[in-house]
Amino acid sequence: MSKSLLAWYDKSAREMxxxxxxxxxxxxxxxxxxxxxxSEVMLQQTTVAAVKSYFxxxxxxxxxxxxxxxxxxxxVMSAWAGxxxxxxxxxxxKCARVIASEHDGVFPQTYEALIKLPGIGPxxxxxxxxxxxxxxxxxxxxxxxxxxxxxxxxxxxxxASKPEITAKAEDLTPPQRPGDYAQAIMDLGxxxxxxxxxxxxxxxxxxxxxxxxxxxxxxxxxxxxxxPKPTRLGYAYVVRREDGAILLETRPDKGLLGGMLGWPCSxxxxxxxxxxxxxxxxxxxxxxxxxxxxxxxxxxxxxxxTVDQNTTPxxxxxxxxxxFMPKSLPTVMRKVxxxxxxxxx
DNA sequence: CATCCGTGGAA
DNA sequence: TTTCCAAGGAT
Numbered sequence: 284m285s286k287s288l289l290a291w292y293d294k295s296a297r298e299m300x301x302x303x304x305x306x307x308x309x310x311x312x313x314x315x316x317x318x319x320x321x322s323e324v325m326l327q328q329t330t331v332a333a334v335k336s337y338f339x340x341x342x343x344x345x346x347x348x349x350x351x352x353x354x355x356x357x358x359v360m361s362a363w364a365g366x367x368x369x370x371x372x373x374x375x376x377k378c379a380r381v382i383a384s385e386h387d388g389v390f391p392q393t394y395e396a397l398i399k400l401p402g403i404g405p406x407x408x409x410x411x412x413x414x415x416x417x418x419x420x421x422x423x424x425x426x427x428x429x430x431x432x433x434x435x436x437x438x439x440x441x442x443a444s445k446p447e448i449t450a451k452a453e454d455l456t457p458p459q460r461p462g463d464y465a466q467a468i469m470d471l472g473x474x475x476x477x478x479x480x481x482x483x484x485x486x487x488x489x490x491x492x493x494x495x496x497x498x499x500x501x502x503x504x505x506x507x508x509x510x511p512k513p514t515r516l517g518y519a520y521v522v523r524r525e526d527g528a529i530l531l532e533t534r535p536d537k538g539l540l541g542g543m544l545g546w547p548c549s550x551x552x553x554x555x556x557x558x559x560x561x562x563x564x565x566x567x568x569x570x571x572x573x574x575x576x577x578x579x580x581x582x583x584x585x586x587x588x589t590v591d592q593n594t595t596p597x598x599x600x601x602x603x604x605x606x607f608m609p610k611s612l613p614t615v616m617r618k619v620x621x622x623x624x625x626x627x628x
Numbered sequence: 629c630a631t632c633c634g635t636g637g638a639a
Numbered sequence: 640t641t642t643c644c645a646a647g648g649a650t
Contacts, residue, residue, distance in 0.1 A: 322646085323646065324646095324647095325646090326645080326646040326647090327645090327646070327647045327648070328633090328634085328635090328644090328645060328646085328647055328648090329634085329635075329636095329645060329646080329647095330635090330636080330637075330644090330645045330646095331645085331646080332636090332637080332645095333635070333636070333637090333645085334646090365634090365635075366634080366635075367633085367634030367635045367636090368633055368634055368635085368647085368648090369633080369634075370632095370633065370648075370649075371633095371647090371648080374648080374649090401648095401649095402647095402648070402649090403648085404647060404648045404649080405647085405648090406646070406647055406648085407646085407647075407648080410646065422646075424645090424646045424647075425644080425645065425646075425647085426645090426646070427646090442629080442630095443629095465646095466646090469646055472646095473645085473646085478643080478644070478645095479638090479639075479643090509642095509643090538632085538633085539632085539633070539634090540633090540634085541633085574634090574635095575634090575635090576632095576633075576634060576635090577632070577633055577634060577635090578631080578632065578633080613634075613635095614634070614635065614636090615634085
């Protein structure tokens with residue numbers, strides 16, 4: 284089984300900025316654990332296409348884990364802005380600092396040591412030990428869940444089927460080339476055994492695939508239905524001072540958009556109370572900012588005002604006009620700015 | 629085990 | 640327009 288998959292990978296492996304491909308590996312090239320770790324954290328619930336530019340930006344600015352460990356929190360959060368799941372960025376920095384201070388700047392190699400680190404769970408610990416250190420660890424991500432569900436025609440819905448899938452996946456993992464194998468099974472899921480319209484004609488495992496034989500493969504894996512997203516409302520406040528400075532606040536570390544820059548806002552719920560950060564003459568933007576998060580839709584009314592030079596806001600800090608970078612905002616906040624900007628001159 | 633936590637592309 | 644989903648982790 285693993286042999287046919289590895290043969291397929293040898294000719295079909297995707298190229299990525301962080302990947303040491305099968306040909307390079309055969310020539311003895313070793314992956315850089317820092318780059319594997321960084322890519323794996325960025326890839327958590329995030330597409331390869333979205334990650335690429337962030338990976339290049341991070342590795343250019345912080346080439347080694349010790350460089351990242353010394354970075355300012357605000358710089359890392361700003362560089363992560365737009366990628367989502369911001370707890371990953373906070374944990375990334377924590378993890379880099381633990382490795383710098385407690386591991387002498389050297390990545391631990393074993394699953395047991397890796398999973399103790401912030402932001403590294405079962406999948407990422409397996410992925411780093413397999414891909415960076417060629418250990419016989421089994422990765423079980425969304426791709427593997429789909430491939431294995433189809434291969435064994437597993438009809439139990441996720442997440443209940445996860446233990447069974449993990450057991451099967453472990454049985455499949457070979458002692459030879461486990462790092463290439465881990466990437467191979469994920470590439471298979473990403474390019475052949477896709478959620479919709481799988482390309483079974485090109486699959487190295489089609490002959491052994493119980494789902495293909497049963498004709499059930501396209502329905503798998505089954506998943507427990509998701510609850511519909513409610514809609515929440517809120518107010519966002521864009522304040523400009525007479526010198527052009529702009530009022531922003533750093534959100535608390537915990538919770539939604541934790542640690543990120545944003546506009547002062549009311550609570551976001553069914554019937555929010557207005558919560559202006561200063562006393563001012565507010566102008567409401569005609570169009571609401573709309574954004575969908577993982578578990579709710581949001582509609583924000585955008586209120587703008589200009590205040591004089593000695594204003595002291597109840598929350599947030601004024602940021603200089605030229606220091607303000609919309610790109611350092613999470614997407615919902617950037618949408619607010621895009622609506623407010625025309626009225627700000 | 630359930631919930632929370634982003635975003636953008638595809639269909 | 641809405642839904643689905645992508646190399647998940649923390650609580």
